Amino acid sequence: MGKMTDNSRSENVDWAVVKDFGAEWEAFDFAGLSGPELQKNFEQYFGIFPFDALPEDASGFDMGCGTGRWARFVADRVGHLICVDPSAAIDVAKRNLSGAENVSFLNEDVSSCSIETGSQDFGYSLGVLHHIPDTARGIADCGRLLKSGAPFLLYLYYNFENRPLWFRGIWQVSNVVRRVISALPHPVKKPICDVIAALVYWPLARGAALIEKLGGGVNSVPLSDYRDKPFYQMRNDALDRFGTKLEQRFSRAEITAMLEAGGFERVSFSDSTPYWVALSYKV
Known part of the structure; x- marks a missing residue:
């Protein structure tokens, strides 16, 4: 695997956020959850990904x-997968994927990633690039690693554009709470997030699960996407949501514009939760 020739690239990373995520993934390593428990969640993200066309x-x-x-689901479907993470979570990933001989690991961030430019047949970044200072640049940095025509799957937090005003109001309140909790030390905010x-x-x-069982619609119920997910994941995602200092949210139009500016085309979106999952192709 070749190295980048440009060593002058400045960092596009908040190291305090990286440290927090390292602590989060060490606390929630997902090693105890079975494949079937995560399979449906995986399909929510990768349902639009063209594995068969690779x-x-x-x-x-x-x-x-x-x-x-x-990565545990993707590795079985491809020839080689490179897992990249700047945090201590890379060691957790190594443990969880120790049996996968076609996976390699890089303890690097998106702006300094040493994968050879234009060498990859596909890529994905799920729930990550909204936690860096310059999301658009992060998308472009992913794009430079890909071959022409390679698919790229991206998940970024949405800005609630498809939700009613009252729903956005709830988020505004929760965001104030997030700013307070995220500033706390990890040993303090983790139990607080467990309570949340x-x-x-x-x-x-x-409650959403009960409404659905009775035949009602649940799309407007906050957190209804967790109705069939384990409590372990709720604890992890509460810490992810309320324990993270840097969070950005985007509309479909903004995500499309960033992808196109980053060298991608044929942008499409999944119409189901989580919002927004986008598929595009390197120009």
């Missing part, structure tokens, strides 16, 4: 791999 023995990257929870998971995530999620 070349034989395709090589690609997972930018911001975390614990490697998605127990008192907010779990009741709303299980």
Whole structure:
């Protein structure tokens, strides 16, 4: 695997956020969750990804791999997968994927990634690039690693453009809470986020499950996407949501514009939760 020739690239990373995510993924390593428990969640993201169109023995990257929870599903479908993460989570991913001989690991960030330019057949970055200072540049940095025509799957937090005003108001309140909690030390904010998971995530999620079982619609119920997910994931995502200092949110139009500016075309979106998952192709 070749190295980049440009060593002058400045960092596009908030190291305090990286440290927080390292602590988060060490606390929630997902090693105890079975494949079936994560399979449906995986399909929510990768349902629009063209695995069947990839070349034989395709090589690609997972930018911001975390614990490697998605990489475990992808590795079985490709020739080689490169897991990239700047945090201590890379060691968690190595443990979780120790049995996968076609996976390699880079403890690097998106702006300094040493994968050879234009060498990869596919790439994905899920729930990562909205946590860096310059998301548009991060998308472009992913693009430079890809071959022409290679697919790229991206998940960025949405700005609630498809939600009613009252729903956005709830988020505004939660965002104030996030700013307070995220400034706390990890040993303090983790138990606080566990309480949020127990008192907010779990009741709303299980309430949505009951409404659905009775034949009602749940799309407008906050956190309804967790109705069939384990409490472990609710705890993790509560910490992810309320424990992270840097968070950005985007509309479909903004994501499309960033992808096109970053060298991608044929942008399409998944119409189901989570919002927004986008598929595009390197020009």
